[in-house]
Amino acid sequence: MDNSLDKRPTLKTLAEITGLGISTVSQALRDSPAIAEETRKRVKLAAQQAGYRPNRAGVRLRTGKTNVITVVLNPQDEGSGFFADFVFGISNGLAGTPYHLVVTPYSLEDPMVPIRYIVETASADGVIISRTQPNDPRVRFLLEHGVPFASHGRTSMGLEHPYFDYDNENYAYEALHKLSAKGRTCVALLGPPRDLTYNIHTNLGFERGLRDFRLTGFPLGSVDAEAPLDSIRKLATALALQKDRPDGFVVSNIAAAVALCAGMADAGLVLGRDFDVVSKHVTSLVGMLCPDIISIPENFREAGCRLAEILIAAIEGETQSELQQLAHV
Amino acid sequence: MDNSLDKRPTLKTLAEITGLGISTVSQALRDSPAIAEETRKRVKLAAQQAGYRPNRAGVRLRTGKTNVITVVLNPQDEGSGFFADFVFGISNGLAGTPYHLVVTPYSLEDPMVPIRYIVETASADGVIISRTQPNDPRVRFLLEHGVPFASHGRTSMGLEHPYFDYDNENYAYEALHKLSAKGRTCVALLGPPRDLTYNIHTNLGFERGLRDFRLTGFPLGSVDAEAPLDSIRKLATALALQKDRPDGFVVSNIAAAVALCAGMADAGLVLGRDFDVVSKHVTSLVGMLCPDIISIPENFREAGCRLAEILIAAIEGETQSELQQLAHV
DNA sequence: TTCGAGACTTGAAACGATTCAAGAAACTGC
DNA sequence: GCAGTTTCTTGAATCGTTTCAAGTCTCGAA
Numbered sequence: 001m002d003n004s005l006d007k008r009p010t011l012k013t014l015a016e017i018t019g020l021g022i023s024t025v026s027q028a029l030r031d032s033p034a035i036a037e038e039t040r041k042r043v044k045l046a047a048q049q050a051g052y053r054p055n056r057a058g059v060r061l062r063t064g065k066t067n068v069i070t071v072v073l074n075p076q077d078e079g080s081g082f083f084a085d086f087v088f089g090i091s092n093g094l095a096g097t098p099y100h101l102v103v104t105p106y107s108l109e110d111p112m113v114p115i116r117y118i119v120e121t122a123s124a125d126g127v128i129i130s131r132t133q134p135n136d137p138r139v140r141f142l143l144e145h146g147v148p149f150a151s152h153g154r155t156s157m158g159l160e161h162p163y164f165d166y167d168n169e170n171y172a173y174e175a176l177h178k179l180s181a182k183g184r185t186c187v188a189l190l191g192p193p194r195d196l197t198y199n200i201h202t203n204l205g206f207e208r209g210l211r212d213f214r215l216t217g218f219p220l221g222s223v224d225a226e227a228p229l230d231s232i233r234k235l236a237t238a239l240a241l242q243k244d245r246p247d248g249f250v251v252s253n254i255a256a257a258v259a260l261c262a263g264m265a266d267a268g269l270v271l272g273r274d275f276d277v278v279s280k281h282v283t284s285l286v287g288m289l290c291p292d293i294i295s296i297p298e299n300f301r302e303a304g305c306r307l308a309e310i311l312i313a314a315i316e317g318e319t320q321s322e323l324q325q326l327a328h329v
Numbered sequence: 330m331d332n333s334l335d336k337r338p339t340l341k342t343l344a345e346i347t348g349l350g351i352s353t354v355s356q357a358l359r360d361s362p363a364i365a366e367e368t369r370k371r372v373k374l375a376a377q378q379a380g381y382r383p384n385r386a387g388v389r390l391r392t393g394k395t396n397v398i399t400v401v402l403n404p405q406d407e408g409s410g411f412f413a414d415f416v417f418g419i420s421n422g423l424a425g426t427p428y429h430l431v432v433t434p435y436s437l438e439d440p441m442v443p444i445r446y447i448v449e450t451a452s453a454d455g456v457i458i459s460r461t462q463p464n465d466p467r468v469r470f471l472l473e474h475g476v477p478f479a480s481h482g483r484t485s486m487g488l489e490h491p492y493f494d495y496d497n498e499n500y501a502y503e504a505l506h507k508l509s510a511k512g513r514t515c516v517a518l519l520g521p522p523r524d525l526t527y528n529i530h531t532n533l534g535f536e537r538g539l540r541d542f543r544l545t546g547f548p549l550g551s552v553d554a555e556a557p558l559d560s561i562r563k564l565a566t567a568l569a570l571q572k573d574r575p576d577g578f579v580v581s582n583i584a585a586a587v588a589l590c591a592g593m594a595d596a597g598l599v600l601g602r603d604f605d606v607v608s609k610h611v612t613s614l615v616g617m618l619c620p621d622i623i624s625i626p627e628n629f630r631e632a633g634c635r636l637a638e639i640l641i642a643a644i645e646g647e648t649q650s651e652l653q654q655l656a657h658v
Numbered sequence: 659t660t661c662g663a664g665a666c667t668t669g670a671a672a673c674g675a676t677t678c679a680a681g682a683a684a685c686t687g688c
Numbered sequence: 689g690c691a692g693t694t695t696c697t698t699g700a701a702t703c704g705t706t707t708c709a710a711g712t713c714t715c716g717a718a
Contacts, residue, residue: 008451010704021668026706036666053450057389058704061673066386068431073420078630079612083413084406091402091434100452102397102431105420121382122337123429229613255614262617283408284558285584288591289618301407339674350698355676365696387674390703 009050010058017046029054067098069311070124072114073106074131076226080255081283082130082300086152089304090128097312099125112137119145126311128152128304132163134197150311150323152303153197162314162323164306166298168198168252169205170329175250175278176209178294182276184248188218188239190225190232190260192252199224202252218246225256232256236263251279254286254293261290296329303327338379339387346375358383396427398640399453401443402435403460405555409584410612411459411629415481418633419457426641428454441466448474455640457481457633461492463526479640479652481632482526491643491652493635495627497527497581498534499658504579504607505538507623511605513577517547517568519554519561519589521581528553531581547575554585561585565592580608583615583622590619625658632656 007013015022020043028035028043035043046052060066071090077083087103094101102124107113115138118124125148129138132153142149143159150162172189179187189206192199210217223235239245240263251257257279261271269275272292282295310323336342344351349372357364357372364372375381389395400419406412416432423430431453436442444467447453454477458467461482471478472488479491501518508516518535521528539546552564568574569592580586586608590600598604601621611624639652 008449011706012704022704023669023706023708024667026704027667030706034666039666051449055390055704056450056452057386057395058673059706060386061384061390061675061703062705062707064673073417078413078417079410080413081408081410083416084410085408087412087416087432088402088407091432095434100431100433102429103416103420104429105424120337120380121385123385229617233617258614259617285587285615286618288558288562288588289615340676341674351674352676352678352699353697356697359676363696368696384674387703388676390673390705391675391677393703 008055009047009052010055013050014043014046014052017050018043064122066123066125067100068102068124069094069099069126069128069308070102070104070118071128072104072130074111075106075108076131080253081281085300086130086304089301089306090308091304092301093305093308093312099308099312112141115141119147126150126315128307128311132197133195134200136197148311148314150307150314152307154201155197156200160324162310164303164310164325164327165198166303166327167329168192168201169208171280171296171298172202172205172250173209173212174205174296174329175294176206176213176215176248178278178296179248179250179276180209180213180215182248182294184215184276186216186218186244186246187248187250188220188246190220190223190249190251190253190256193224193226194222198252202250206250215248218244225251225253227256229255229259232259233263233266236260237266240264240267240269245275247275249275249277251277254279254281254283257293258286258290261293299327337384338376338381339384342379343372343375343381346379347372393451395452395454396429397431397453398423398428398455398457398637399431399433399447400457401433401459403440404435404437405460409582410610414629415459415633418630418635419637420633421630422634422637422641428637428641441470444470448476455479455644457636457640461526462524463529465526477640477643479636479643481636483530484526485529489653491639493632493639493654493656494527495632495656496658497521497530498537500609500625500627501531501534501579502538502541503534503625503658504623505535505542505544505577507607507625508577508579508605509538509542509544511577511623513544513605515545515547515573515575516577516579517549517575519549519552519578519580519582519585522553522555523551527581531579535579544577547573554580554582556585558584558588561588562592562595565589566595569593569596569598574604576604578604578606580606583608583610583612586622587615587619590622628656 011022011025014025024035025043028040029047056067091101104114118127127142127147127149129149130152132151132155134156136155139151139155139161143161152164154163154165176187191202249260251260257277261277264275276294278294278296280296280298282293306325314323340351340354343354354372357369358376385396420430433443447456456471456476456478458478459481461480461484463485465484468480468484468490472490481493483492483494505516520531578589580589586606590606593604605623607623609625609627611622635654643652
């Protein structure tokens, strides 16, 4: 089996090599001021040459520090492009740090299950959550138990916590700006699910845009951009046949935007001529098929990366100053 | 901070509760036959009531067992739908087991870096790799060091190891079958990158299909289905204008298929009338835009799930019997 | 010369689990 | 009644790390 390296070096190994005591070596490696400069150098050199890497289990057992960041999976993210980009981003933000990234499965019954598990077993130094709700029990729980975390999206509970968010208010506003510039007058919002905080922000921006650009809002009822694609498509077709149909759409999700376009096309309407659609995060693939969707980019990869950075800062005791960030649109 | 649970229970806690020794408790929990039946029950009950969960760091330090499965990220997977589904699948396969899933970042310079890291630091009980090559140094290295792993895709090094693979030979063959049934006669393969094993399988199936269905093969040169989408699109347009252009395409990747269709459309050709395209894994989104792409599904989620199961079996010392699986197409 | 104060270094005790040799108790057979 | 098993339980050692109290030196001041 292991032929190249007889055994992984430990502090004891280094102590033998250098002729020092184990605790000296330990402190030297962590730059304790109690250790003489020259000794520190000697130890570090030896560590380097021996290819020493601290045993995570040892550190974790002794200090409780896991060097693990956990990201909690959401069932709704399956299939969406969100998750892959997000994880790549987090992984990027963690590069060069000692943190490992573990992916925790969701629980279909109760989204608190993974959170409780993490807290109870102290299995991570920090947690990243997404799909944040205005009054989010996960946030409350993590705050209560003093477990560092960062959320993708904000809450409105009057509690301060680290987050990174896309400026969805501005997104909706800018979307209307673009539609208005295209001469559209009657606009509809196919926004985020009601239970997520960014639904509120999106609505705010939409309302403000309606006023500022003097547009008519067309209510879509209770559908949201995460509804099944074919239901969105059918809705669009039905809309298209209506007399006072909207001629502009703001959509929070590219898949929904595509379904919407398909539904309108089913009724014979042409994108860019009869109506316009603004969506977020148009991948090159969709851009190829529906080049006329107006897009305002949202970078999930950046979100993941920032969240990782923010979370690490929080773990290391940073004050709240830079721990709340809003992506400018 | 921690108000609800004063302290996490440990073996010592359980020992005090039951009035037994620590080692008795330890063995009882692991069903050692040396412990009396009645004692075992008593200990387990106490453990349950106290909400005992073994401390992972303790176990890991003592036994070397990490209870971690690592999946290695591939830079090429970014943006593709593959990764999200794959991870959801793995996560699913790990549900109910004590294994955690950690995602290891890739290294742009050298794909061996993460592998060596895992082996050197013994940071996982098992590894899942994808994008397997015929002669894959990762496979060799992991085998040499006796680290359990499972690969998504096969190798051709004459070495046995656990894998799960999609039957790409059959895929290409069936694709030609469908094209032939549509009356297509001149077909081209936009297959996987040359360096991946499944390129070989795909080619085999394609060649066999050409013979069996008496089709003419149209060579596409060195482009593959992971080439930049716009280059594929341009290629398609150029092809469309050629006199003896192919009228059927087998594509290994949905994004490439879409780009191909777009390029043909640019030249005025109509999918389903002037040519047909077979692709894998058509999401409902693409199906909505290009309903006429012929699809043969590939389930990445299942792949992840199976790989997790296979890997766990391998870790637990299963013989090679059921550790090599091929998804039937 | 002696004492105290730095300046370094180190042994021992944790952290929570498993394992092994050995102890205690009960039971066997003669 | 006693040696010899068998059955069950347990203390101690160990994994690799950090931390704390205590140790050794050296040096300067009195």
